[in-house]
Structures are given as structure tokens and as C-alpha cells.
Amino acid sequence: MGCHHFEVLILAVISTLLLWEGVQCHKDGYSLVVSSPVTVQRGLCVEIPCRFTYVASSRDDPNAKLYGYWYAENDRHGPRLVATNNPERIYEIDPRVRRRFGMAKSTLNQGDCTFTITDAEASDKGLYHFRINKGHTAKYSYSAPEEKVYVNVTERKPDITVFGPLRAGQKESIFCKAQTCPFSEVPQITWTHVFKDSIVETSRTVNRDNVVGRLDFIPTAADHQKNVTCKAIYGEGFNRKTAERTITLNINYRPRTPRFSGYLKHPNGFLKKIINGSQIEAQPGDSLLLRCTADANPIGNVTWLRTPQMSTTQQPKLNQELKLSGLKLQDEGGYKCQVKNQEGSSDWSVFYLHVTGQQDAYKDYSEYYEP
Ligand SMILES: *[C@@H]1O[C@H](CO)[C@@H](O)[C@H](O)[C@H]1NC(C)=O
Ligand SMILES: *[C@@H]1O[C@H](CO)[C@@H](O)[C@H](O)[C@H]1NC(C)=O
Ligand SMILES: *[C@@H]1O[C@H](CO)[C@@H](O)[C@H](O)[C@H]1NC(C)=O
Ligand SMILES: *[C@@H]1O[C@H](CO)[C@@H](O)[C@H](O)[C@H]1NC(C)=O
Numbered sequence: 001m002g003c004h005h006f007e008v009l010i011l012a013v014i015s016t017l018l019l020w021e022g023v024q025c026h027k028d029g030y031s032l033v034v035s036s037p038v039t040v041q042r043g044l045c046v047e048i049p050c051r052f053t054y055v056a057s058s059r060d061d062p063n064a065k066l067y068g069y070w071y072a073e074n075d076r077h078g079p080r081l082v083a084t085n086n087p088e089r090i091y092e093i094d095p096r097v098r099r100r101f102g103m104a105k106s107t108l109n110q111g112d113c114t115f116t117i118t119d120a121e122a123s124d125k126g127l128y129h130f131r132i133n134k135g136h137t138a139k140y141s142y143s144a145p146e147e148k149v150y151v152n153v154t155e156r157k158p159d160i161t162v163f164g165p166l167r168a169g170q171k172e173s174i175f176c177k178a179q180t181c182p183f184s185e186v187p188q189i190t191w192t193h194v195f196k197d198s199i200v201e202t203s204r205t206v207n208r209d210n211v212v213g214r215l216d217f218i219p220t221a222a223d224h225q226k227n228v229t230c231k232a233i234y235g236e237g238f239n240r241k242t243a244e245r246t247i248t249l250n251i252n253y254r255p256r257t258p259r260f261s262g263y264l265k266h267p268n269g270f271l272k273k274i275i276n277g278s279q280i281e282a283q284p285g286d287s288l289l290l291r292c293t294a295d296a297n298p299i300g301n302v303t304w305l306r307t308p309q310m311s312t313t314q315q316p317k318l319n320q321e322l323k324l325s326g327l328k329l330q331d332e333g334g335y336k337c338q339v340k341n342q343e344g345s346s347d348w349s350v351f352y353l354h355v356t357g358q359q360d361a362y363k364d365y366s367e368y369y370e371p
Contacts, residue, residue: 029055032142037150045181050113064135074126168253176230189213221253254344255296262290292337300341307334
């Protein structure tokens with residue numbers, strides 16, 4: 001090919017410093033602009049806008065027709081013709097391929113090389129390039145890397161979008177976008193969701209190459225980590241195809257009533273488990289470790305307080321855990337905790353700590369066990 005000779009000559013004459021340009025094969029007056037890569041979902045379609053220029057030779061028959069050819073390069077046996085306006089070569093293309101691949105025909109003379117794929121198949125994935133010929137002299141393949149188009153074929157799935165965190169008790173929206181084909185029916189969008197008592201409204205906006213479904217609702221804490229599915233239904237009856245996507249909801253809510261858990265440790269090493277008690281019986285010298293936890297999203301900060309506030313005893317740390325070691329009689333009293341996150345504060349949960357010096361209190365230690 002003339003183009004390759006031209007390239008080699010330049011490299012030989014000028015300098016090997018130009019080698020990096022050697023992979024490209026541009027001919028003056030011939031250029032092609034196409035957006036690449038493009039992504040199409042399986043079963044759907046894509047229109048790939050493309051513009052090209054070429055040089056009409058004065059030596060050629062001015063009535064010669066301009067023909068365009070799109071080739072797939074994903075074939076083991078070299079480039080495979082997938083679309084052309086040349087009636088003599090159209091039969092080289094498998095009818096099943098011919099039906100799905102198209103190119104601009106009436107506007108080809110104006111430099112329009114727009115290319116379309118409908119009902120995309122996984123095997124359509126790969127590089128494509130364009131070629132033209134007109135008469136005997138204008139023959140050219142646009143084969144520079146930036147003149148080729150890479151087509152990616154992905155699973156057909158709508159996209160679900162959620163803006164910001166969803167908040168319990170607030171009116172929120174979830175959006176579901178499904179791709180469409182310009183000349184085929186717009187898919188229906190359906191939702192499968194958990195929202196029972198909250199206001200739920202759905203609506204749909206149809207755009208040029210997609211349709212966006214919208215779900216309005218007021219989530220509750222109980223909806224956290226539940227699934228919502230958006231389904232796009234294309235066609236009807238025998239041609240009906242569906243595509244769906246599921247998301248797991250992340251709903252922010254204020255902490256619920258806190259619970260206590262932890263243990264009492266006797267100086268002899270024995271432990272007594274505490275689960276959500278509101279009364280704790282301890283011996284002087286024991287150590288107490290308690291956690292205050294509340295169901296919340298996001299996880300909240302914990303505040304511990306003595307009730308009533310006392311200055312003579314050790315002040316519990318403002319931490320998730322309450323740690324009191326070497327309990328004294330003065331430690332007896334009420335303790336409360338509260339959990340707070342960005343959505344609000346829980347109620348206070350209260351327990352009463354009894355520190356008794358009486359010997360018979362040892363009978364309470366009958367449930368001691370070793371961890
Ligand atoms: C094609 O799409 C898939 C799925 O989105 C993606 O994982 C992959 O990286 C894409 N391939 C290329 C070459 O862009
Ligand atoms: C929620 O969806 C995830 C994947 O998106 C799935 O693994 C899980 O089983 C679903 N849970 C329920 C309750 O359907
Ligand atoms: C734990 O205590 C809280 C607050 O008193 C209460 O709401 C909750 O039902 C209790 N949970 C159990 C398992 O006892
Ligand atoms: C929780 O504590 C962190 C660190 O001290 C602080 O940055 C954050 O603002 C606190 N959150 C709330 C809701 O008080």
C-alpha cells in the first residue's frame with residue numbers, strides 16, 4: 001500500500017527519532033473523527049457518530065460512486081466486513097450481521113461515517129475501522145489507532161442512582177436509568193420495594209437514548225439494608241425482554257434505645273455476665289465493664305453519666321465503654337447512657353449499681369463462670 005511505502009521512506013530519510021510516529025499512517029486530506037470507546041448493552045443498540053474527509057482525485061470519473069465499509073477487527077481471520085453501501089459487496093456479509101449493523105448511506109458524500117449496531121451481541125465487542133473507495137484512485141483505510149472505534153458490550157442492566165444518604169422520615173427519591181434504542185419502544189420501568197406505609201410515587205422521563213424511572217418515598221429505619229429492584233421491560237409478548245438491578249438500601253436513622261452488655265469481675269478472677277440488666281449487684285473491689293450500644297446508622301457516639309451527678313466518686317470515661325475498677329460503696333448509684341449520631345439522639349437508658357458489703361450478697365455469685 002502506497003501509504004506504508006511513504007512512511008518507510010520518511011523514516012529512512014529523516015531520522016529514526018520519528019519512529020514513534022511510524023505506527024500511524026496518515027495521508028494528507030484523509031482524516032476520521034469518531035468517539036471511542038463506546039459501550040452498548042447486550043440486546044440494545046448504539047449509534048456511533050463519525051465524520052471523515054477524503055480527497056477526490058481529478059483523474060477519477062467524477063460520476064464514480066463513493067462507497068464506505070465498516071470492518072470488525074475482532075475476527076481471527078482478519079478484518080470482517082459488517083456494513084457497506086456497496087450493493088456488490090453487501091452479500092459478503094452474513095444476513096444476521098447485515099440486519100444488525102448499519103451505516104450512513106445518503107449522507108456518506110457529506111463525510112458522514114456514522115455507524116450503528118442494533119440488538120448487540122457479546123461477540124460484537126472489539127475494534128472497528130472504516131474504509132472508503134471511489135473510482136480507482138481514492139481507496140483508503142482509516143486505520144490509525146485514534147480513527148478506530150472500540151465497542152464494548154456489557155450486560156443489559158439499568159443503573160440505579162441514589163443521591164446522598166437516604167434519611168429515615170425524609171422524602172427521598174431513587175432513580176433508575178435504562179438504555180433505549182432510538183427507533184424501538186421505550187421500556188416500562190417497574191420497582192420492587194419494601195416501603196409499605198410510606199408514600200410511594202413513581203414517574204418516568206423519556207430521553208433520547210434512555211428512560212429514567214423515579215421512586216419517591218419516605219424510608220424508615222426498618223427499611224435499612226432491604227433490597228429495592230428496578231426492572232426495565234422491553235417489548236411485549238414473545239419479544240419481551242427484561243433487565244433488572246437491585247440495590248441494598250443504606251438508610252440513616254437516629255439511635256434507638258441503648259442496651260447494656262458487659263461483665264463484673266471479682267478480685268478472685270471470676271466473671272459475671274451482664275445482659276441488659278437494669279439492676280447490677282456488685283461486691284466492693286469488683287470491677288465493672290459495660291458497653292452501651294444502640295441500633296443506629298451511622299454508628300453513634302456514646303455518652304455516660306452518673307445520675308444524680310456526683311463529684312466524690314470516680315467519673316466514668318466518656319467512652320463507649322464504662323470501666324469502673326475496684327468498686328467502692330460510693331460507686332453505688334444510677335448510671336445512664338445515651339447514643340447520638342448525625343440524625344439525632346437516643347433516649348437515655350439507666351441502670352442502678354448496688355455495691356453491697358454484706359457477706360450474704362456472695363450468694364449472688366453462684367452464677368460466676370470462667371470465660
Ligand atoms: C467493558 O465493560 C466492562 C463492564 O462495564 C468493563 O469491566 C470493562 O473494563 C470494559 N472493557 C473495556 C476494554 O473498556
Ligand atoms: C439483596 O440483594 C443482594 C444482592 O444485590 C442479594 O445477595 C441478597 O440476597 C438480597 N437480599 C434479599 C433479602 O433479597
Ligand atoms: C434492653 O433494655 C432496653 C431499655 O430498657 C429495652 O428497650 C429492651 O427491650 C431490652 N432488651 C432486652 C433484650 O431485654
Ligand atoms: C462523634 O465523635 C466524633 C469524634 O469525637 C466527632 O467528630 C463527631 O462529630 C461525633 N458525632 C456526633 C453526632 O456527635
